[in-house]
Amino acid sequence: MNTSLIKKGILVLFLFVSTLQTQAQTKDNSTKILPRVTILATGGTIAGAGESATKAAYTAGEVPIDILLSAVPQIHDLAKVKGEQIAKIGSQDMSVEVWLKLSKRINEIFAENSADAIVITHGTDTMEETATFLDLTVLFDKPVVLVGAMRASTAMSQDGNKNLLDAVMVAADSKSLGKGVLVAMNGLVFDARDVTKTISTSTSTFQSRNFGPIGLIYDGKVSYYYESLRDPLKKFDVTKATSLPQVEIIYGYADASPVPVDALLKTEVKGIVYAGMGNGNFNAAVGKSLENASKKGIVVCRSNRTGSGRTTLLNEVDDAALGFVVADDLNPQKARILLMLSLIETSDQAKIQSNFFDY
Numbered sequence: 119m120n121t122s123l124i125k126k127g128i129l130v131l132f133l134f135v136s137t138l139q140t141q142a143q144t145k146d147n148s149t150k151i152l153p154r155v156t157i158l159a160t161g162g163t164i165a166g167a168g169e170s171a172t173k174a175a176y177t178a179g180e181v182p183i184d185i186l187l188s189a190v191p192q193i194h195d196l197a198k199v200k201g202e203q204i205a206k207i208g209s210q211d212m213s214v215e216v217w218l219k220l221s222k223r224i225n226e227i228f229a230e231n232s233a234d235a236i237v238i239t240h241g242t243d244t245m246e247e248t249a250t251f252l253d254l255t256v257l258f259d260k261p262v263v264l265v266g267a268m269r270a271s272t273a274m275s276q277d278g279n280k281n282l283l284d285a286v287m288v289a290a291d292s293k294s295l296g297k298g299v300l301v302a303m304n305g306l307v308f309d310a311r312d313v314t315k316t317i318s319t320s321t322s323t324f325q326s327r328n329f330g331p332i333g334l335i336y337d338g339k340v341s342y343y344y345e346s347l348r349d350p351l352k353k354f355d356v357t358k359a360t361s362l363p364q365v366e367i368i369y370g371y372a373d374a375s376p377v378p379v380d381a382l383l384k385t386e387v388k389g390i391v392y393a394g395m396g397n398g399n400f401n402a403a404v405g406k407s408l409e410n411a412s413k414k415g416i417v418v419c420r421s422n423r424t425g426s427g428r429t430t431l432l433n434e435v436d437d438a439a440l441g442f443v444v445a446d447d448l449n450p451q452k453a454r455i456l457l458m459l460s461l462i463e464t465s466d467q468a469k470i471q472s473n474f475f476d477y
């Protein structure tokens with residue numbers, strides 16, 4: 119039998135079992151007043167389908183949102199849910215185009231008051247970047263919760279169904295109001311600005327290395343313990359934007375050559391995030407090229423490759439003399455997003471630096 123027939127067979131079986139579950143478990147919720155949660159689906163492993171329940175291989179983004187929802191009938195006890203397919207991609211293919219589409223759709227849904235909260239199903243690889251982008255561009259205080267899975271929907275012990283149920287629980291909980299964009303994974307709730315994927319293959323991959331999760335989901339309840347004081351006072355309105363200024367990331371390492379930075383100087387790039395060693399350090403040759411970039415009007419932002427901690431201003435590097443800004447505790451991929459958004463409004467170094475210290 120060919121592999122696509124086997125895949126189709128598994129999907130049909132999955133749909134059949136899900137429908138039976140829904141029929142068995144759906145009670146009459148028509149008398150309850152439940153929060154309205156719209157689920158925006160983008161793809162990822164949570165919607166992945168594989169040929170075998172025990173092998174790791176799968177194709178991301180194959181299973182449509184309606185089928186994912188029908189596999190978790192308990193969701194209908196928590197919220198009045200509606201699914202919308204925004205994209206069907208593995209999150210390695212996430213793009214500025216899809217970010218703008220998502221952000222605009224969320225702002226539109228909240229502006230017309232057609233949902234009380236939003237859940238986004240997403241691949242885990244770039245979930246932290248989408249969460250940060252939305253944290254900075256969704257103009258409303260209502261809950262927006264990202265969720266994914268590390269195991270495909272057809273895998274044994276798949277984590278997507280429970281994660282999806284948890285995410286809807288977080289979105290539907292009034293305590294989640296005003297907390298900015300959140301990520302719900304593996305029974306934990308994270309603040310968008312701090313969360314990061316830390317292990318390539320484990321279900322316990324999401325962490326906030328500097329500050330920890332802000333809440334837990336256990337036994338059908340959401341409990342919050344902390345709240346970020348750094349959630350943005352300032353939001354970027356991208357509702358009319360069609361693109362963002364180009365910002366690239368350059369990685370630092372021992373004996374790095376200036377070739378990648380010099381190559382960028384010949385392009386239209388508007389910003390460079392340097393993922394430096396330690397506290398955002400670089401060697402002399404790379405430093406010279408970064409200084410040339412800054413003199414050319416390209417905004418250079420130092421972050422670091424350590425995976426946690428801050429990149430601090432004017433300590434080991436004379437940022438004032440070189441014309442650099444620092445990312446504070448944002449990792450390079452999150453710093454890139456804040457720099458792209460800042461550059462829509464200004465290339466003034468001091469203003470951009472204060473965006474990094476405010477967020």
Ligand code: SIN
Pocket residue numbers: 161162163164178207208209210240241242243244266267268269
């Ligand atoms: C992806 O990010 O789309 C693939 C990996 C995953 O979702 O876990």
